[in-house]
Amino acid sequence: MPGVIAAFTGADLASEWAAPMPCAWPVTPDMKNPPHYPLATQRACYVGDGVAVVVAESPEQAIDALAGIVVDYEEEPAVTDLEDAAADRVLVHPDIGTNRAYTWELISDPDALKKAFDSAAHTVKERYIQQRLIPAAMEPRGVCVVPHPFGGDFTVYSATQIPHILKVMLGITCAVPETSLRVVAPAVGGGFGSKLNVYAEELLALALARKLRRPVRWVEERSEAALATIQGRGQIQEIELAADADGKITAVRVHLIADMGAYLQLVTPGIPLLGAFLYHGVYDVPVYGFSCTSVFTTKTPTDAYRGAGRPEATYAIERAIDALARKLEMDPAEIRRRNFIRPEKFPYSSAAGLVFDSGQYEMALDKSLELVGYDQLRQEQRRRRENGSARLLGIGLSSYVEMCGLAPSRVLASLNYSAGGWEAATVRVLPTGTVQVVTGTSPHGQGHVTSWSMLVADRLGVDPQNVEVLHSDTAVSPHGMDTYGSRSLSVGGTAVAMACDRVLDKARVIAAHQMEVAEEDLEVSAGTFSVRGTPEKSMTLQQVAFEAFTAHNLPDGTEPNLDGSITFDPPNFTFPFGTHVAVVEVDTETGKVDLVQYAALDDCGNQINPLIVEGQVHGGIAQGAAQALWEEAVYDDSGNLLTATLADYLVPSAAELPSFKTGATVTPSPTNILGVKGVGEAGTIASTPAVMNAVVDALSHLGVTQLDMPASPEKVWRALTNVGKEAGR
């Protein structure tokens, strides 16, 4: 065929792999992890499981050549329903004998849990579906592997969030020495967790570049991204609350069935665990029980997607507490107030075993209600109900806390995660006074270059324009744990700040020596060291850097050059929080839900760049609201994805969203020297339950309380029709 260089099946390439594709999170010792290779050999387990690869001179020729491949599939039954999967009626992987990958439990005191429910004045039991979501980053994936002309080295360019982790995993899986690999993540167009992975195509590109001795490139198409990039969420949640007569929650019990998809990708099995500790939310709950059974299905593997486990947890508790409020005929704001962890309780040791760093939950609630005009909205809601309006108003609250800043390495060890959670940074003041920052974080739209420049400029007293931030290239930044889990500022930014402090410490020693004064007599301000009481006697940081560079006159034992390096392992997670309020109008005739107002009050501790914080909140709200109202990866009973284009998978646009009102409180985290918490996922975590609570709030007086996402017009109409039918009986 014209332009075709080679074509291979999975069997042809079997000898290329030193190990199956990596799963870095074996959550239990007995977890089932079926071998997963870049191309399937005997069985394809989901639509998107590659079976052959074509290499051609151009993408057009490669795609034309696909028509020449005939795959003789022998069809087996699909496994698409989670409860059916758990029943092992049909096995996705017959070799492992079950669809259940693992069961993981966190029940500190089973007797106390049972007693709390037995003796409760009120209980609610709710069941929610977390539909699968397609991450849909603006830029799909892409990889290019360039073999060096001699020496056996490779440069790997990949649209990834994790160049450092990818380098290690490529080396292990393809048996290439780590020293022979350089991984570069160029400007990456978004990830939302979907590029926190090691993909078949990255491994194939490396293996084929090695085999064919020429550069190999692959760029994903949008519909391929829907099928073969990981998906998010995918759970059936059962949550029960026990409460006393006053509505004070005494226990939370949760059981999940989580959809792994056909295989375990890099951190697939760990995603439910990232939420496992947070199903009591912002509430002071003394007794806690959580369990999760994870199952294989014949669908695209799931993995980290913006919030990863924490949106699921927040959704369940925030919807359940509204259900409790309805049962007690209490305002949703009031039941939250009665249950918040009080400010004086921080650091708060939770029944699930975490230590929450800091929080002022009621203040955030109060400010959010003020921002949205809560009392007037309630009046308007009443007015419309009394008028018999076909456009009902719903007001939904969501008070959230999340754990981010991944992660203390020892905690990761206790969860059986295979790597650490530290971050590395180097700060160099060059002889001309320019500052070079090397970070192990790997931005893909978060603006680290801006924020890190501001942070360094502030700390060292230099102009932000004179700061260069180097990242996302393992040859330039050899150590790093990359970007995900709202970790970059609280772990990576803290490392940068600590490296700045090392630079300042060294500069102080050199400046004192040069000016012949004691170190304690020096003051530092705006990048200048001056002698206390004799301000005309001073040295700028640039002068100190030049002296450190010439090394003509350094104190004994001081090494030349002005730089500092550090690797920071956080002592704890950080715990951002806030309250979001969504206001919807529901057309009771068509079932259409319009999101008409949205107020977000977030506390992510100290802020480095408020504009970037607000941008994260805006994008997060849109993405979370999308789960509530629009987005769903829909499969048919045979396991075919029906929403593989952006015409069918409804990513909302600005036209569907109101202008957001945002506000912030600042409760610094004591976990790091910057007092920062993280904001990359908060909007997504908070907004999904806020919007769904608003939809239910609009309709609950009519009897509609059970409603799953997305709240599409047809689903809302059917819910209203069903209560109408029941009322008529």
Place this chain on the structure above:
Amino acid sequence: MIPAAFDYQRASTLDEALSILADRGEDAKLLAGGHSLLPLMRLRLATPAVLVDIGGLRDLSYVQDRGDEVAIGALTRHRDLQISELLLNQVPVLAHVAGQVGDPQVRHRGTIGGSLAHGDPASDLPAAILALDGTLCARGTSGERTIPATEFFTGFLETALRPDEVLTEIRVPKSPGKFSFKKFNRRAQDWAIVGVVALSDSPARVALVNMASTPVRASATEAALAAGAAANEAAQRASEGLEPPSDTNATTEFRRHLATVLVRRALEEVGL
């Protein structure tokens, strides 16, 4: 999203386009704004051997007063319909509907002729032309003919146009009375899940978007109105005789329900 290989020919006159069509027959496809055809080609659902680009035929872009009628060149873009003073005064429904198609990019590229010739039941403009009882003019190598809109849409993405014909002009009677367009969708840029065009002119006319395999008139509703039924009663018959599609946005049953609600609202809006 890479289309199959194809030849590309740019026609500088209508006659040139017609002669290429005559040569290549069913292998050829006309390219105007490209907003319906190119996505189908990228998904390889359409694989024409040759594209005949008529985008340069500027003399087919116009909106003209012809006495009782308004004539519209087939290559007039949606945006030009939306802001046409003549349409805003004499056929306001068409200007309004054109302004609801897709998003600004689509409206600045897409053409009315392309939209009609594509024959998509989910498109807005075909329903508007149908409600207006418009007439479509086609030119072929053997000459020109006119086709009433009510006979133009013959099946799913199928029209009465022959492979050697080019749609050149659309004529609609002046219709300055009240109108309503109800486009129900989940995102502003999407095709209608169900759409309704209603005109108060006597007799009242109602056309539906995405309620069958072609754009259709709600004939049972129109008949009920002609017999003096109230809006609510006539709307109950909106989907009578129709088999609306079922997809991830709406089942057949829900589309039927939506049609009754939207037709009722449209009729109330035009004062019926």
